[in-house]
Amino acid sequence: MRALLVVNPNATTTTERGRDILVRALRSQVDLDVAYTQRRGHASDLARDAAREGLDLVVTLGGDGTVNEAVNGLMTFDEGPAADRAHERPALAVVPGGSTNVFARALGLPSDWAEGTGAILEALRDRRERLIGLGRADDRYFTFCAGLGLDAEVVRRVDQFRHKGSTSTPLLYLRAFSAQFAVTNRRVPLLTIQLPGEPATTGLTWMLVQNTAPWTYIGERPVNPNPRASFDTGLDALGLRELPVAGTARTVSQLLSARREPKGKQVLRLHDLPGFTLTAAKPIAYQVDGEYLGEVDKLDFASVPGALRVVC
CATH class of the missing domain: 2.60.200.40 (Tumour Suppressor Smad4)
Structure with missing residues (x-):
């Protein structure tokens, strides 16, 4: 499985040591590339490129803003009907790294990044995923x-x-x-x-x-x-x-x-x-x-x- 980890280095609860641990853990299960966001909207560009390159999974480490950008990148990489093409896009995994992490917690994931990483690794081992609906305001998608x-x-x-x-x-x-x-x-x-x-x-x-x-x-x-x-x-x-x-x-x-x-x-x-x-x-x-x-x-x-x- 080919995956991209999108890291917001300015997210509230992320540290360099924690990011290194997460990268090693993910690489034990997937073929992983890592990219760091450099500006607002960058996570959207990275996720869109991952979809175009045919990757299987996009993982975010950051807060709800990083997740929202990544979701919008995944949803707008093609022009097909959103629901009809869900299985053609990479899946999304969310490691909480922000102050509130509403989306991750709404999915039932822990709010702590270390526990969240463990839950994601377990879900990857079990090939466990879920299909969810999104909201859209004009051309901007939102998760919660x-x-x-x-x-x-x-x-x-x-x-x-x-x-x-x-x-x-x-x-x-x-x-x-x-x-x-x-x-x-x-x-x-x-x-x-x-x-x-x-x-x-x-x-x-x-x-x-x-x-x-x-x-x-x-x-x-x-x-x-x-x-x-x-x-x-x-x-x-x-x-x-x-x-x-x-x-x-x-x-x-x-x-x-x-x-x-x-x-x-x-x-x-x-x-x-x-x-x-x-x-x-x-x-x-x-x-x-x-x-x-x-x-x-x-x-x-x-x-x-x-x-x-x-x-x-």
Whole structure:
């Protein structure tokens, strides 16, 4: 089996010693090449080249951003239907190396890189893989979530903090959330969701789209506003309408709770959607898989079932 290991050398929990151990372990089972990312988007280029060269497996060592780039490289190396060509692309294996590692944990893998490596090696020995669905926002694929509004603004703030030397931690995200929440106008309805063949729903201030559950983690605790979301179903969406201060505090506590699902007249929840369109009254921040991608005023979302083979 020919494989490529894509390493993000700047990922939060990776070390040179750990990378050496991982390379030796993988080379005991596969014919392995190693490539290090050098810029944003490089993992996508590396994965796309691996697919074009006919490799069997792409392994990532990094966080969810590295995984997202690699997935987009694998999915866009040809122009065929995504699901129909899943078995012609390399499979993906994910060794957690970031601060949160939502995708790896959603697959049931350990969050620690050493334990994750062991799980991947065992799956390779047993030839164990799984076919999962992906989400797509316009031409960008995502593995676990996308968001427009508040959460994307938080991701943008975290990126700014990290560029100034801060380490990505749950505390940093809380700091970014607190700062953004203080300046967010929660009474300006910007977003409209349009499902095929149905009347549009307007008056939304924030929208979260999930391809699986949970949405994210705070340390070891999952944050699970759409617990029915799954790699094996369509997309789940949660939107918030105009919220007064008291309602906002209650909904935020529900969002962050491990046991309570967001409910109330200001909450819109939709399950197992094949696709829909979001439009904004003015450009609004958006993110996919925790990566800030700028501002948009329209996105077409689609569920892509059976799109990717993963070793897990």
